[in-house]
Amino acid sequence: MNDNLPRLPNTGRRLTPEQAEALCRALKQAFEWIRRLREQMRAVALQIAENARALVRIATQLRPVLERPDRPAWQSPYGPALRRR
Numbered sequence: 001m002n003d004n005l006p007r008l009p010n011t012g013r014r015l016t017p018e019q020a021e022a023l024c025r026a027l028k029q030a031f032e033w034i035r036r037l038r039e040q041m042r043a044v045a046l047q048i049a050e051n052a053r054a055l056v057r058i059a060t061q062l063r064p065v066l067e068r069p070d071r072p073a074w075q076s077p078y079g080p081a082l083r084r085r
Contacts, residue, residue, distance in 0.1 A: 015023065
């Protein structure tokens with residue numbers, strides 16, 4: 001067991017049957033809530049992955065437009081700058 005966890009005092013008292021049932025109901029509700037949360041987070045993660053794949057496809061399609069291999073990066077597509085007088 002992990003020695004870093006806080007220890008509860010052992011009072012020697014036991015739960016009453018009503019307390020045990022209430023504890024079981026609360027634990028079941030907590031586990032169900034965590035299960036639903038996990039399912040929702042899985043759906044969100046799948047959507048994020050799908051969106052990331054779409055962004056990669058868009059970036060791949062735009063790469064030829066953004067990177068012009070026919071001229072250096074510093075060269076303007078509009079020709080040289082006009083001389084000032």
